[in-house]
Amino acid sequence: MSELEQMAQDAVTRALAPGATGAECTFAEGEEFSAGVRMREVESLKQAGSRGAGIRVLLGGNIGSSRTSDLTPKGIEEMVRSALDLARVTTEDPHAGLPDPEELGALTTPLELYDDAVAALGTEWKIEQARKAEDTALSADARIQNSEGASFDSYLGTRAFANSLGFHGSYRTSSVGLSVVPVAKDASGAMERDYWHTTSRKASAIESAEEVGRRAAERALRRLNPRKIATQRVPVIFEPRTARSLLGELLDTVNGGAIYRHASFLAGKLGEKVASEALTIVDDATLPGLFGSSPFDDEGVKARRTVVIEKGVLKSYLLNSYSARKLGLKTTGNASRGLSGNAGVGPGNFYIEAGVLSEKAIIEGVRQGLYVTELIGATANTVTGDYSSGAAGLWIENGELAYPVAEITIAGNLKQMLMNLNQVGSNLEFRGSVASPTIMIQEMTISGR
Numbered sequence: 001m002s003e004l005e006q007m008a009q010d011a012v013t014r015a016l017a018p019g020a021t022g023a024e025c026t027f028a029e030g031e032e033f034s035a036g037v038r039m040r041e042v043e044s045l046k047q048a049g050s051r052g053a054g055i056r057v058l059l060g061g062n063i064g065s066s067r068t069s070d071l072t073p074k075g076i077e078e079m080v081r082s083a084l085d086l087a088r089v090t091t092e093d094p095h096a097g098l099p100d101p102e103e104l105g106a107l108t109t110p111l112e113l114y115d116d117a118v119a120a121l122g123t124e125w126k127i128e129q130a131r132k133a134e135d136t137a138l139s140a141d142a143r144i145q146n147s148e149g150a151s152f153d154s155y156l157g158t159r160a161f162a163n164s165l166g167f168h169g170s171y172r173t174s175s176v177g178l179s180v181v182p183v184a185k186d187a188s189g190a191m192e193r194d195y196w197h198t199t200s201r202k203a204s205a206i207e208s209a210e211e212v213g214r215r216a217a218e219r220a221l222r223r224l225n226p227r228k229i230a231t232q233r234v235p236v237i238f239e240p241r242t243a244r245s246l247l248g249e250l251l252d253t254v255n256g257g258a259i260y261r262h263a264s265f266l267a268g269k270l271g272e273k274v275a276s277e278a279l280t281i282v283d284d285a286t287l288p289g290l291f292g293s294s295p296f297d298d299e300g301v302k303a304r305r306t307v308v309i310e311k312g313v314l315k316s317y318l319l320n321s322y323s324a325r326k327l328g329l330k331t332t333g334n335a336s337r338g339l340s341g342n343a344g345v346g347p348g349n350f351y352i353e354a355g356v357l358s359e360k361a362i363i364e365g366v367r368q369g370l371y372v373t374e375l376i377g378a379t380a381n382t383v384t385g386d387y388s389s390g391a392a393g394l395w396i397e398n399g400e401l402a403y404p405v406a407e408i409t410i411a412g413n414l415k416q417m418l419m420n421l422n423q424v425g426s427n428l429e430f431r432g433s434v435a436s437p438t439i440m441i442q443e444m445t446i447s448g449r
Contacts, residue, residue: 004029004160005168007053007071012164014080015057020087022058022098023164024299026339027051027071030157035123037130038149040138045127054340057083061092067340083340098299099321103331104167105302106295112288114172117203118154121176126152129178129209136213137182143224144217148193150180167300175291176203178212184220192226192404194219194373199431201289219373222394226406229395229448235369236410236444237362237396240429242372243436247352249380249387250281250414251434254308254316255345256323256334258382265385265415266314274314275418278355281309283318285333285348292349292433299335299343306332308350312418320345351435355424359438362423364399370446371396372410385414391446409447417441 008025015023029051036044054067064087068079134150160170179197196216198207258264285303307315320335320343336346376390388411394401425438
């Protein structure tokens with residue numbers, strides 16, 4: 001048992017002694033670093049560490065929680081006392097409780113969440129990566145004359161959890177990331193920006209600084225001299241980056257909390273066809289090396305793979321133990337929280353399964369349509385499904401990316417968009433816990449000039 005696990009277990013024992021009927025405790029510590037460079041000069045440096053603990057106690061159906069950054073015995077004792085005091089004055093919740101004991105556990109297979117090489121990276125090397133990425137972008141073309149900066153970020157962390165049902169566990173995580181945002185200017189002085197980034201659990205797995213700078217420059221340059229287009233209904237293709245954003249909106253519609261509050265248009269739809277057969281969505285916290293992976297969720301429930309939508313049929317919601325009880329279902333191991341308080345629902349690795357067509361083949365199949373590279377201020381109503389977002393991208397003519405477009409709005413209804421999602425690309429990529437390949441919606445409204 002690790003030191004943090006032991007501290008979490010000791011805090012749970014402290015809570016039970018005065019009469020708590022249940023308790024769960026989280027300890028976390030981390031070190032973060034960020035180097036920011038702008039116009040080849042270091043603009044910011046940040047290095048910070050944090051340690052904290054949080055506890056949630058139950059007195060029957062009454063709940064109290066507290067947190068602290070004081071990890072001395074006195075600080076832990078005060079945290080426990082505060083949580084018990086709050087539990088004594090809260091309203092009873094009949095659905096409150098810990099997970100069913102048979103749900104508890106941790107994956108024993110290697111998840112590759114921590115890389116010792118991240119801890120060994122030197123400050124000067126990290127700064128140089130940010131500087132090199134920006135310099136590559138600035139040197140790519142004479143039209144790139146400015147930059148909103150580049151940054152290199154890293155993180156090392158440990159999380160430990162214990163509850164009064166006898167579960168305890170801990171795991172370490174690491175991450176590195178590099179990004180740059182160049183600004184391109186056309187002959188008239190109009191400017192366009194774009195970015196590229198790379199991130200990984202492993203130091204050796206990120207793209208090179210030169211590759212990040214090159215791709216960011218290409219993306220900024222292709223946005224120069226955008227045209228306006230007329231309002232119309234056409235096929236809309238979302239590249240992986242914007243498809244990921246759209247999938248994030250869908251994540252809210254399968255959240256167990258939204259389902260039991262009837263705040264989702266998918267409430268009561270289990271087993272029904274809600275999307276086209278091209279669409280399969282999976283949540284999987286067991287995939288090695290990814291950002292949504294962990295051996296157990298934030299209630300100590302064993303991580304797992306859950307098929308949410310299979311060939312258009314809604315198979316499961318994402319649930320923690322509380323939302324599962326409210327709905328008369330079983331937890332899917334998706335409890336998520338900070339250090340204290342009631343657990344919410346969060347994803348593992350939530351993604352659209354890859355299809356067989358390349359992105360190029362999908363584009364070639366469109367006579368006239370929109371390829372979306374940026375979504376701006378997207379809004380989605382999870383009850384009605386209404387969806388609208390500002391957008392920028394590239395216009396498709398006869399199967400080719402013809403010219404950039406801007407100052408447009410795309411709109412539709414998520415319910416119909418799911419049904420009209422008729423193409424899924426083969427280019428699934430994970431740059432976070434939500435991921436998607438290129439997808440195409442057969443028809444959406446584009447509002448232009």
